[in-house]
Amino acid sequence: xxxxxxxxxxxxxARATRTVSLSFNDQPLSVPAGISVAAALLMAxxxxxxxxxxxxxxxAPYCMMGVCFECLVNxxxxxxxxxxxxxxxxxxxxxxxxxxxxxxxQPMNVQAVEVQS
Amino acid sequence: xxPETVDVVVVGAGAAGMAAAxxxxxxxxxxxxxxxxxxxxxxxxxxxxxxxxxxxDMLGPDYAHGNQLAQALAASSVRYESGASVWQVTRxxxxxxxxxxxxxxxxxxxxxxxxxxxxxxxxIAGWTLPGVMSAGxxxxxxKSAGLAPSEPVVLAGCGPLLYLLGWxxxxxxxxxxxxxxxxxxxxxxxxxxxxxxxxRAWPYLRKGLELMRSLRGAGIAHYSGAExxxxxxxxxxxxLTFSVAGVAKRIDTRCVLLHQGVVPxxxxxxxxxxxxxxxxxxxxxxxxxxxxxxxxxxxxxLAGDGAGIGGAQAAAVQGALxxxxxxxxxxxxxxxxxxxxxxxxxxxLATNLxxxxxxxxxxxxxxxxxxxxxxxxxxxxxxxxxxxxxxFVALGCAGPNQAKSFGRCGMGPCQGRMCGLTVTEVIAKxxxxxxxxxxxxxxxPPIKPITLGELASE
Numbered sequence: 211x212x213x214x215x216x217x218x219x220x221x222x223x224a225r226a227t228r229t230v231s232l233s234f235n236d237q238p239l240s241v242p243a244g245i246s247v248a249a250a251l252l253m254a255x256x257x258x259x260x261x262x263x264x265x266x267x268x269x270a271p272y273c274m275m276g277v278c279f280e281c282l283v284n285x286x287x288x289x290x291x292x293x294x295x296x297x298x299x300x301x302x303x304x305x306x307x308x309x310x311x312x313x314x315x316q317p318m319n320v321q322a323v324e325v326q327s
Numbered sequence: 328x329x330p331e332t333v334d335v336v337v338v339g340a341g342a343a344g345m346a347a348a349x350x351x352x353x354x355x356x357x358x359x360x361x362x363x364x365x366x367x368x369x370x371x372x373x374x375x376x377x378x379x380x381x382x383x384d385m386l387g388p389d390y391a392h393g394n395q396l397a398q399a400l401a402a403s404s405v406r407y408e409s410g411a412s413v414w415q416v417t418r419x420x421x422x423x424x425x426x427x428x429x430x431x432x433x434x435x436x437x438x439x440x441x442x443x444x445x446x447x448x449x450x451i452a453g454w455t456l457p458g459v460m461s462a463g464x465x466x467x468x469x470k471s472a473g474l475a476p477s478e479p480v481v482l483a484g485c486g487p488l489l490y491l492l493g494w495x496x497x498x499x500x501x502x503x504x505x506x507x508x509x510x511x512x513x514x515x516x517x518x519x520x521x522x523x524x525x526x527r528a529w530p531y532l533r534k535g536l537e538l539m540r541s542l543r544g545a546g547i548a549h550y551s552g553a554e555x556x557x558x559x560x561x562x563x564x565x566x567l568t569f570s571v572a573g574v575a576k577r578i579d580t581r582c583v584l585l586h587q588g589v590v591p592x593x594x595x596x597x598x599x600x601x602x603x604x605x606x607x608x609x610x611x612x613x614x615x616x617x618x619x620x621x622x623x624x625x626x627x628x629l630a631g632d633g634a635g636i637g638g639a640q641a642a643a644v645q646g647a648l649x650x651x652x653x654x655x656x657x658x659x660x661x662x663x664x665x666x667x668x669x670x671x672x673x674x675x676l677a678t679n680l681x682x683x684x685x686x687x688x689x690x691x692x693x694x695x696x697x698x699x700x701x702x703x704x705x706x707x708x709x710x711x712x713x714x715x716x717x718x719f720v721a722l723g724c725a726g727p728n729q730a731k732s733f734g735r736c737g738m739g740p741c742q743g744r745m746c747g748l749t750v751t752e753v754i755a756k757x758x759x760x761x762x763x764x765x766x767x768x769x770x771x772p773p774i775k776p777i778t779l780g781e782l783a784s785e
Contacts, residue, residue, distance in 0.1 A: 213563075215477055216458060216582055220499040222381045223473035242472070244377065249472040257457040257563055264710040268562050270457035272707075272745075274464035275370055276363060276775075277445045277592070279708065279740035280455075290740065290776060294467075295412075297365055 215255040232302035247293035247304060248274060248281045256306075259283055259293065263310035282307055333357050335653055336422045336435040338413050338595065341369020342639040343631025344441030345396040346646035347653075352403040354654045359433060360400075361411040361424055363775075367397050369443055370463065371639040374471040376401075382473050385498050387491075389534075389639070390470070396643060415772035416440070416595050418624050425777055430784060437626045437653045440596065441646060444589040444632035447611070447692060448749050449484060450699045453558030454585065455707050462492045462586035469495060476582040479504035481567050483556060486690045487535065489586040494538045497545050505548040505578050507569055509587070509693050512552065518689035525685035532682065550576065554695065558583055587692035590748060591633045597770035599624050605763035608687045609636055610697070611748055612767050619652025620645060628653055636687075641679035648672050698752050705753065706746040708739020713753055720757040727751055727768045740776065743768040 226242030233239060234256055241250035248271045251259065258268040259281050271281035274294045281293040284305040293304070337348045340362035348360040360367075368375040372393025375383075383391050400407065408426060415423040420435045446461045453459065462482060468474040469492075479502045482493055489506075496503055518525075525532050543549060553569040559577075560566070568577045593603065596614035601622040603612045613635045620628040630649035631642035648669055655665035699705070701714030711734050716724075719733035727743070727750045730736040736750060737743035743750070747768050755765045 217468055217474040218477040219473050220385070220469070220475045220501060222385055222499065224379065224381070245472040249468055249474055252468070253472070253474055259457075262708075262710060267455065267710075268457050269455065269707075270563075271460065272464060273446065273461055274467040275445070277741065277744045279745075282740065288778075292776070295363060 213255050213257055215253050216257055217249075217252045219253070230298050230300045230302075232298060232300070232304060234304045235306055241298055243298065245298060246274075247283065247285065247291075247296045247298055247302070249294075250298045251283075251293065251304070258306060260307040261309050266309045330421065330432040330434045332434040332436075333359050334435070334657060335359070335437045335439060336361060336420075336433050337439045337441055338416065338422070339369060339441035339443055339631075339633075340364065340367040340400070340407065340409075341441060341443045341631060342371060342393070342396060342642040343443070343633075343646035343649070344369065344439070345400045346643040347439050347441060347630055347650040348405045348407075349396070349399045349403045350647050350650035351654060351659075352405045354650070354659045356654060356657065356659050358404075359406045359408065359435075361408050361413050361422070363410070363412050365409050367400055367407065367409075368393055370467065372397065373467055378470065379473075382470075386470060386495055387498075393639070412775040412777075413595075414775045414777050416599060416627070416774075418599055418627070420626050425775070425781060428781065430777075430781055435626075436657055437628065439620075439628045439630060439646075439649055439653060440633060441629075441631045441642075442592050442595055442633045443642070444636055445592045445744065446488075446586060447588045447590045447697075448745050449585040449587050449696060450703050450705055450713070450746075450749050451556045451558065451585070451696065452700075452703050453560060453564065455704050456558055456560045456564045457562070458560065458564030458581050459558050459583045459585065462489045462584045463589070465584045466492050466495070469499070475499055475501040478502075478581060480582045480584060481505045481507060481578055481580045482584050482586075483507040483509070483553070483567060483569075484586040484696075485510045485692070486586055486588045487686065488589065489584075490535070490538050490542060492584070492586075493542050493547070497541065503545070503547045504580055505550065506542065507550045507553045507556070507567060507578070509553050509556070509696065510551060510690065514689050514691065517691070518685050521685035521688055524681050528678070528682035554693070556696065587696055588690055589632065589636055591635060592744075593633065593767070594742070594744065594770055594774050596622060596629060596633070597767060598772055598774060599627060601627070603767065605761065606635060608684065608691075610692065610752075610762075612751075618648075619655075620649035621652060621656075626656065637680050637683060641676060644672050644676045644679060648676070697749065698756050699749070705749045706736045706739065706743075708741050708745070709735040709737070711736040711746075713749075716750065716753050717757050720754055724754070725758070726754060726765050730754070731768075737768050742770065742774075
């Protein structure tokens, strides 16, 4: 979910000379290079990074220093990445984490193994 | 493959870690400095080597000071490894870390933990809502990305970092809607007995007074003695409500920044089963060290705010002292040399710490903001409220570790970092015993998240 960004560059900041392209929940974003994924998402107007596994309440970064684990997102298929500790990179696919993880039983992937004693 | 052996592994490249690593390298030791961030500086000097000059200027001279430490580190022989997430330190001084998806292990003759501080939890109603952040988090956004709230922000709580952020926001042209201060007149009364010592730390005190004066002079709405803080909102923060002298107030805002001091980050020292004490002035657990920073775990040292809050300048001196302690321990210098070099540092440390009793007394977090009402969320990860925690106590739950089995409290991804102190104090109050008696969570590795796949790849 995106709204008006809660954070923006302060007036004295020069415009970023280098940007990277990434996506959040399949929406393309262009963000300054060299900043954390959490900072980039906040300035892009993302204020819901995940929903909790217990009550599915919305959460966003609280500490920005790797302590609170509120900024967990899925980055390039790896869930539970601390987005405040990961630097943005070109082509990143980022997804919010919604609620508890599904444990999908996939019988197709289970192969019968013959056990010899 | 047997792990590489090095003289010293330092964990954390903040003020203490940078100063210690540089000093030890200068004494001929082989030092590896492991840091979770992408560049040195820790949180106080976050991004110091990368911040553009205009940003450094806006953040003020105390921030810019960190550049000297970073430059000395860069000029030294220290092997600095950024993006290194240390997930285990053993009592045998084996250090395991994850870097760019690969696992590494080092055997160290000595380990220095310089893992610093974290902000004290500020459990109030609505503190889990998006739009509510710690003041430290907002400051990190400013230091590392030049970002600030895009609409009028409310700062709430107390403590030097909160006011410093306000001052930095003013310099950056950010609109502050209100400063909701929890400091009460009786806090000044309590701090008064430390005033003489504080006056001897005049440069620090003067800086603080100037900072407060510029905040007052900027015409920001300033509420003192605020109580019953709560954030309103469904999907995100919409307003901060509180009361002053019994009168209810409400300020509309999408951004609330909370702060009530910092506390040592004790994940590693706890996991090492080092001895900790409850600090009655700073109201937190503190690992016990000798005068060189050595824990009761031989060869494992601690420096900086992780050993008790003293601030960045004190941390750098403590880092240098621990460096001397380790150099003496590893026979890189004689004990006479060690003591000689330490003497001026100890004087300097005493000067740096002189202001602390005054600050600790003046900005002691309020009990109602540490031991919250029943409806307030204590464990953010597993969503356990203070009321639920109290019901566990009524059923016989005696401490934080039992609270885990009663209701998963402290068992989420943050491993109790965000609720640990609150849980200790809520249980202590409910049982009518001291926090020291209740104790803390039993912390176990992995201290940082690691996948089974990564673990198996070693």
